Amino acid sequence: MVLRESHFAPTLDEADANGHSKKLQRRSQCRGRLYNLNSKLNIVVRVDLDHARAKVIAKGHITVHSVNALYVVAKRANSLRAGLDLELDVSHARVDEAALKMLQTSSETHHLPARIDPQQAPCTISVLAPRRQAAAATTRLAA
Known part of the structure; x- marks a missing residue:
């Protein structure tokens, strides 16, 4: 050696x-x-089937590449029950701006990206944005 x-x-x-x-x-x-x-991405899923809710909690660094892992977990959670309200909590993660925009687009369209879910099953997603970026946006609005 x-x-x-x-x-x-x-x-x-x-x-x-x-x-x-x-x-x-x-x-x-x-x-x-x-x-x-x-900067590993740690994902925890909490599911309440009685109330048709699931919460996907992500910590770590979410980039445009690692957001696909989050989408795959969201797809699996969404497949558990029809009409499931899915909440993506990235408030404790460091999220790149482009990745956050991708998540918000999925929330607005009620579908996951076609490369993740080719059948385009309806998916009710709400995104809890990171605190740091929300504070920065508030500062920009105040200025």
């Missing part, structure tokens, strides 16, 4: 072998950007 010295952030293997306790980073193969690995 050949050890090499790196001037960049440790890779996953180097971090484990060398015992680094810093946040792990991975160098992307495209464009050499660094991404933190602690």
Whole structure:
């Protein structure tokens, strides 16, 4: 095994072998950007079938790419019962502006994107927006 010295952030293997306790980073193969690995998307689903409600709670970083995982979970929750009111709670997540716009579009159209749900089953979605972005929007309106 050949050890090499790196001037960049440790890779996953180097971090484990060398015992680094810093946040792990991975160098992307495209464009050499660094991404933190602690921005995992955590999703919890709470379902109340008696009252036809489901709440999908997401924490972490929601991007235009990871929003698809949220859509897949929403589709599965929506398939549990017809007429289910689905609430997407992203108030404790860091949501990119483009991803939030995608979620709001699904809420307005009452459908999930066609690539996620080709049958386009009706889906009553309400989105609880992140607090930070809501506060920033209020500040912009006041100015």
